[in-house]
Amino acid sequence: MHILIIGAAGMVGRKLAERLVRDSGLDGRAIDTMTLVDVVAPEEPAGFTGKTNIRTIDLSAPDAAESLITGRPDVIFHLAAIVSGEAELDFDKGYRINLDGTRYLFEAIRMAHQKDGYRPRLVFASSIAVVGAPLPYPIPDDFHTTPLTSYGTQKAISELLLSDYSRKGFFDGIGIRLPTVCIRPGKPNKAASGFFSNILREPLVGKEAVLPVSEDVRHWHASPRSAVGFMIHGATIDLEKVGPRRNLSMPGLSATVGEQIEALRRVAGDAAVRLIRREPDEMIMRMCAGWAPGFEATRARELGFTAESSFDDIIRVHIEDELGGSL
């Protein structure tokens, strides 16, 4: 079996490759080749006994996609995107990478399909940014996509293309609307939503973190491990059961910042909580008001997608996967 991961240098892409190696296969089939692609060279996953192709490619170059599928990968994970903030600042780049890049990939597959019947499974990382305020809570599965960012627009358009190309039989696609991934490993970054992770990850290792919003802000979370689990399940699920509506809001945990902090207290004590410094930021508070508080995700749950059910679990996953299992 040949797996292609586009966006393999990103956090979810890297963890996905590691998980596939750890599982030594997908859906009971051995993986003999992994092609890992990104704009910067992805790392070779440790312990993989098959062949790894590392490719440094910009998907928005018109011929890039065609070259990625010459080996006819059985499963394609398409995780490549520039992030929300960058897509908002650079309109051209956002559309070039997040829309045109995706369309080039879909078109390359269609051409291959018409040539030799190629029809891979395609798992696309979409985002809760496809919805836009005002939002009900919880957001039902049949709620409309009225994004308030160019990034969300590009993801929503890609979802529509994915459904249409799948309906036509060019590939077997599924769109995975990822919750905000929490706790994001690594260093604090400047993403406006970074604080959701910062206020847990930093205190867990004795460092200070800044909380720019009030404790009643409610948002929608899943751990990196769950995000990878969604991708794997999307790659193996029976798509007959999914039907023509191929883009699914994933399950997650709806929690307020206050609930996050109480979970931190339970897992790591008052000393950890005291490392959270309140520094209200008007701009981030305004942005937050438009973010998704939580989804019903009824269809995805019924289809077997699972996520954490408490923030204690999300923190424990972080301790296990990033901190060697203990504080």
Add this chain to the structure above:
Amino acid sequence: MHILIIGAAGMVGRKLAERLVRDSGLDGRAIDTMTLVDVVAPEEPAGFTGKTNIRTIDLSAPDAAESLITGRPDVIFHLAAIVSGEAELDFDKGYRINLDGTRYLFEAIRMAHQKDGYRPRLVFASSIAVVGAPLPYPIPDDFHTTPLTSYGTQKAISELLLSDYSRKGFFDGIGIRLPTVCIRPGKPNKAASGFFSNILREPLVGKEAVLPVSEDVRHWHASPRSAVGFMIHGATIDLEKVGPRRNLSMPGLSATVGEQIEALRRVAGDAAVRLIRREPDEMIMRMCAGWAPGFEATRARELGFTAESSFDDIIRVHIEDELGGSL
């Protein structure tokens, strides 16, 4: 004031140009120039005292859009599209005209905006094909767009682009989700939905018409006059009141085929009804099952869009506008 109508040779485009001439203006402003564009030369509207530019252009040619806006039209009506059946049969052509053509237009306006601050009103003809079965009745305004045709996909994508370009201030866009236009003037055509018009239009002039579905089929209708009215209102409405959700399901009349026939009986008598020949068509019946039965259209109604409230009215509009006012 300069008005550009793209798709001016189509039925709605032609009637829109005629209406603008009849109103001798738009929103109280005189029209000095009308640019009428289509892939076949649109007719010059009778009685227009201003300047008419007739252009024969394929919007999917990369430089076509730029040439259309060199005169910086104040209002752009974008009605150009290939129809559902053709877009389904010719995947490439559908995406080229209905998606790329629209995007070229939006991009040309953005370039002009960045050059000299140009920011026209843009009224886009979308379609109820953006939703796909299974559908509730009535369909709420916040129902998701999961089209089951490439045409519907292309319209839904254009809606998303329209919202994003409007949000960014490149133009002031509004998307008008047209109901099925009934009674369509002209001859019976091969469109699967043609019978909704055929079973009224033909008997009204003493001709036979074929009904391929059962009388309990429910669908969503508005007259050609209402469709033009939506366009005019979309061109003049205060977009501050519309807000960021720029694509509106228009009001219409939800009626069964049986209700259509009873209206025909009231207006034209039993003799007219006897001209409807039942000839069940399995394929059309299957397609019908996926079509929209009706929308709440709450937002559009609140924003002042209006349509007929009975099929008697729809028939009367046809008699007035197409048959000289009497049978």
